[in-house]
Amino acid sequence: MKGIRQLADYLDISIGTVSRALNGKADVNPQTRQRVLEAAEKLGYVANQSGRSLRKGSTGVIGFMMQTGPDITGQGDTFFMSVFDGVQSVLSRHDLDLVALLCSSSEDPDAYLQRTVARGFADGIILSATRRNDARFELLDRHKIPFISLGRSLTDVGQPWLDLDFEAMAEISMERFIRAGHTEIGVIWPHGDLNLGHLFIDRCRQVLEAHGLKLAEENVFRARPNEAGGYEVAKEIAARRTRPSAIALVNETLVTGLYKGLEEAGMSPGKDIAIVGRHSPHTQFLSPALTGFNLSLRDLGIGLAEGLLSVMPNYEGAYAPPHHRVWPMTLLEGSSG
């Protein structure tokens, strides 16, 4: 089965009618529509994507841009797969397909996006790994491509975004530590220029200062956003003469290595050092149990999809979530801090 032409010949009707029948247009005899549908099913005909989107000017695909490589964002497969699933649950209702636009770790993300967007690959884009200053925002704005970002940026072009509530994480973590009597408090700041790091650290600093405390520079640990990064932080802490007695972090991947490193140094979370972090399927089996923030990644995906649709022509009416959305999380009490 090649194209609509063959299908039309097979049915001995015109391609116009076939197309109308397939696309559910009004003026086509129910009986012929039935015939067309059955023949298409039987012959396995599916409209060619290129021809279709060339004519329509839209592709029907939504792209979720992400960077590949092991150590980029500190988010792994399970994070994105869960989010994807939520996104798709919304998009599928509108016959939109989700594909992941994979930017290699060796390619510049801005150039990659420019390339794939200018060629008209997707009707809408979801951005992740949002940087503090993110040129991708301006690029998409310039091209008038609807998009939403998972994460805020200083580069604001009025597009919708959705972000985890890192400020609340900072506040709750810090106040929890302070209430428990900690004065030497440390935080882990993942490498890179992701905005979430800034948001978290800045708010931590504010809260501490509001309580007459200080976030000492040597207590801000920069780390690669993976297990090894956490391990290295633990080693660094262990080597100190004066150690922070509490550590807050936002990255769920780090914490495994952190635990291991502390253990090797004879320190036990919740006993020798307080830890508050973020939960993931992985962290639920740490011991001592992690005190950390949790959220439904699937719901997050749903939020992203709704936010994107709300700025896409043809769908604007149906969805009107808040334009900017700070996503709440719940603290799961463990024994680590």
Add this chain to the structure above:
Amino acid sequence: MKGIRQLADYLDISIGTVSRALNGKADVNPQTRQRVLEAAEKLGYVANQSGRSLRKGSTGVIGFMMQTGPDITGQGDTFFMSVFDGVQSVLSRHDLDLVALLCSSSEDPDAYLQRTVARGFADGIILSATRRNDARFELLDRHKIPFISLGRSLTDVGQPWLDLDFEAMAEISMERFIRAGHTEIGVIWPHGDLNLGHLFIDRCRQVLEAHGLKLAEENVFRARPNEAGGYEVAKEIAARRTRPSAIALVNETLVTGLYKGLEEAGMSPGKDIAIVGRHSPHTQFLSPALTGFNLSLRDLGIGLAEGLLSVMPNYEGAYAPPHHRVWPMTLLEGSSG
């Protein structure tokens, strides 16, 4: 910047010449080519994907099909991210782009693939989560779409595949256990119909029988391929009157929960029960250190890409890796078994 038309008007030459210049065809004046290139760069022109692939009959994109949802294949958290990176390192040399085709957990994978392949979305496909009998093979074969699968299947249509050496894992694990004097040996078999489970279990059984031992039915633990699944297996083992003294598994995600569950039951890996599994960035921080198989996921991705290219017209000459490739792994000795 709309299309090639505008660019041609701007340069005051014909669209044919512009296209030829952009695509590096021979008969175009070096000087005009230079002009065109500069103008394209300046105006940010990129050829429209739909028009281009409609005319050319190929899209220039390779699709990596995977299923979304929280409990995917039980691969480690950065499994796909790492593999992607390897794949891209090869594809980028040929101006091919990699996208992930995301099949929602609520959609039938076969139907999904049918849909996206028939519409001509990608020039080549990489399959993952290969089932024991996998209809996707026949489908792609019928559509004459080049593809490779990560994982073998009984459904063989002569296409290339690449698979981890689960049989070697079985042999080495079993013989290691036997040499250490174990007689009650158990294995964990992830839920689902992924072929890797069958390959592993069957070979384990063979090896044991060759040594006059048996793989008892109650020592084959079926588990969800995630942390919780491992935890549940541990609980089940702990509840037994007679327990296996050694456990082999292929899934790197399970092991975290398994460790936790054993610990809660007062059992220590390597001491009370021997464990051999698979390594991932996560498992390196388990204690006691896991004895497990390791591999370079990036290289695996490179192998996949090369295997795919070897069956794609236009590239066949350049690559000729083994058509079927069993990927070796190395055993990292820990203290767990």
Add this chain to the structure above:
DNA sequence: ATAGTTTCCGTAAACGTTTACGGTCGATGA
């Protein structure tokens, strides 16, 4: 019976490329 209306379908243009083909112009060789 005639005019008007509705229902359905065929025709053809358009979307943005790439590329086969032919044409122009200057250079080259006899």
Add this chain to the structure above:
DNA sequence: TCATCGACCGTAAACGTTTACGGAAACTAT
């Protein structure tokens, strides 16, 4: 000088759809 040739470029067709438009029946109302 003329024919030949090569270098370069413009023209137009083609890829597979969707959709605006118009027209042919069939049906309704007068």
